[in-house]
């Protein structure tokens with residue numbers, strides 16, 4: 001059907017960022033998405049400050065702020081039974097920039113990304129087109145994707161097709177996951193949240209609840225839990241949310257609920273044979289620390305640079321793949337460890353209760369952890385005393 005320099009499957013944050021960088025570097029890009037935008041998606045809708053920095057670099061931050069998207073100054077942690085609340089503001093990035101995140105309503109945020117794609121003269125956006133498989137040349141190299149409207153051939157194939165990535169599966173790169181797994185649900189509530197400038201996390205009975213303001217009168221309330229527990233919540237999300245988040249009493253649930261999972265997904269590789277995986281498609285841990293969109297944007301920006309160098313002949317395919325694999329491992333290394341720590345807290349209420357109580361008096365350690373999650377510094381930032389406090393001693 002058509003030949004592009006690169007074809008990007010998925011126009012969410014990571015696919016859009018990759019495609020923008022490529023197109024602005026002078027390359028012809030085709031972006032396919034099975035959805036028509038605006039499309040909604042289950043998400044906690046908290047964009048970390050490191051993701052805000054990517055938006056600024058892509059020239060999209062002003063457009064997002066112009067929609068009234070609220071700034072998020074930090075994160076608080078508590079337990080549903082009324083134990084104390086620990087709060088830490090986001091630390092300032094060491095190289096300057098924004099020390100705040102954003103509460104991004106996905107329908108609004110993803111539409112701004114889509115509008116940016118539509119403005120690119122060398123970019124073709126095709127909504128409502130589902131990629132159904134990868135096409136390989138005689139050497140085994142991936143040379144395009146099949147769609148119901150015919151094949152799309154490209155020198156580089158970029159799969160940004162989300163958590164369950166059909167392209168990752170089609171390439172044979174999906175790794176089976178075992179265990180009960182974790183799932184999430186989200187809903188939007190109409191209430192005045194102008195005074196709320198933080199993500200509020202509350203540990204409950206085998207579940208966590210997250211609040212994030214995404215407009216002056218819109219609060220996103222999401223929950224994460226194991227399969228059995230989320231099944232119970234799904235039967236009556238409204239009542240469960242009202243019980244877990246007292247501020248919702250009297251508030252109205254707007255629209256339906258959205259669900260997703262299981263979160264833990266692994267890819268055998270994130271780049272090989274001419275195909276690159278980016279964002280959730282490249283593998284995912286858990287949304288508990290809320291860095292998926294930010295890291296998707298950052299990875300998209302890096303990948304766009306590597307594929308641009310490949311398409312302009314500055315590097316060969318193997319070098320572009322090696323460089324991107326290295327970036328991916330480096331960017332995820334510390335956030336994965338922060339996620340593991342957060343999941344341990346979620347699994348052990350006695351531990352998390354003690355850790356929250358310690359963090360009330362010692363918010364510095366929590367703030368340092370937020371900075372590690374944003375990629376500002378490594379775990380060396382934490383002193384032995386910080387570790388003891390984070391572990392509830």
Ligand SMILES: Cc1cc2nc3c(=O)[nH]c(=O)nc-3n(C[C@H](O)[C@H](O)[C@H](O)COP(=O)(O)OP(=O)(O)OC[C@H]3O[C@@H](n4cnc5c(N)ncnc54)[C@H](O)[C@@H]3O)c2cc1C
Pocket residue numbers: 009010011012013014015032033034035039041042043044045046047048129130131132160161162163166167183184185186222223259260261278279280281287290291292293294296
């Ligand atoms: C409950 C929950 C809470 C979360 N909380 C947060 C949070 O607070 N902060 C945060 O940063 N992240 C959070 N995340 C994670 C975040 O939503 C993802 O990391 C992020 O959306 C990944 O972006 P992406 O571009 O990789 O994929 P997506 O946003 O999933 O986009 C993938 C796109 O690919 C398209 N697609 C899929 N298959 C095909 C196909 N075969 N052909 C064509 N198109 C296709 C889809 O239509 C979609 O538009 C949360 C996730 C969940 C489920």
